[in-house]
Amino acid sequence: MHKILFCLLLWGSFLPNTWADVNITTTIRPLQLIAETIVQDHGTVTAIIAANQSPHHYVMSPSNRLALAEADLLVWIGPTFETYLADFFVPLKDSRKLLTVSEDENLIRHDIVPGQLDAHLWLDSRNAVLIAESISRAASEQDSAHAAVFRENLNRFKASIDSLNIEIEAAVAASPRAGYAVYHNAYQYFEKQFGLEHQFALLRNPEVQPGIREIVAVRRRFAEEKPRCLLLEPDSNPDLVATAVAGQQLTTLTVDLLGHKVSSHQAATQSGYIELMKNVANDFVSCLY
Helix, strand or coil: CHHHHHHHHHHHCCCCCCCCCEEEEECCHHHHHHHHHHHHHHEEEEECCCCCCCCCCCCCCHHHHHHHHHCCEEEECCCCCCHHHHHHHHHHCCCCCEEEHHHCCCCCCCEEECCEECCCHHHCHHHHHHHHHHHHHHHHHHCHHHHHHHHHHHHHHHHHHHHHHHHHHHHHHCCCCCCEEEEECCCHHHHHHCCCCCCCEEECCCCCCCCHHHHHHHHHHHHHHCCCEEEECCCCCHHHHHHHCCCCCCEEEECCCCCCCCCHHHHHCCCHHHHHHHHHHHHHHHHHC
């Protein structure tokens, strides 16, 4: 009897999840916020990397591994972004359990340096729509009973993105467009979508410690171009920033590109991604004045 019950459980584990809400685990919070918009009350969505942690250097804990193993659907950007998680995700590349966002050929793409994809794909809201479409399809495969609900939620998300874009375009158009610099070229998806351009980046590659010549050159650019402000990231090196801007009068703002400041209330009401983008826009507009 026990053997029969075990076989039934094992057989059931390979069937599509048509009787239970879908369980999605993402790597970063922006992907979590987009997925929550799609599944809403018909699933659970978690992110294993906190919004104040760096996806580039993250090491999984035992609880993270358990969450990944128990998930119906895993969502990540790809091996060029969550570098230290690649050993876990890459072996699953042919599994329908894994969704690698950066593989979508329809995405708007920019390089961080020639030949290297800038993986901050979600900072262009048009890419967020494509990511949401992929999650909707993948969630429907795992939970076909709620496929129609996922499609309806997707359509609502698209409408909210249209309104968001109009709002951000108006805010940027009304700003005086003061010059600004960035810690590194991490915001170009947002900038190019809304017609902005920074003067220069403090770092060419944040994964490589700059040499003396590079720091001297950056200090010279600060002195010559006199940007109004410097946009930082949550994991920017404060000592490096202090050295680079020493003696300069400028404002520094930390852009919440990973959604750390998105309230739990907004996430619970499925508008977390909209709040993330509004926060990014507000930081830029504050910098431009």
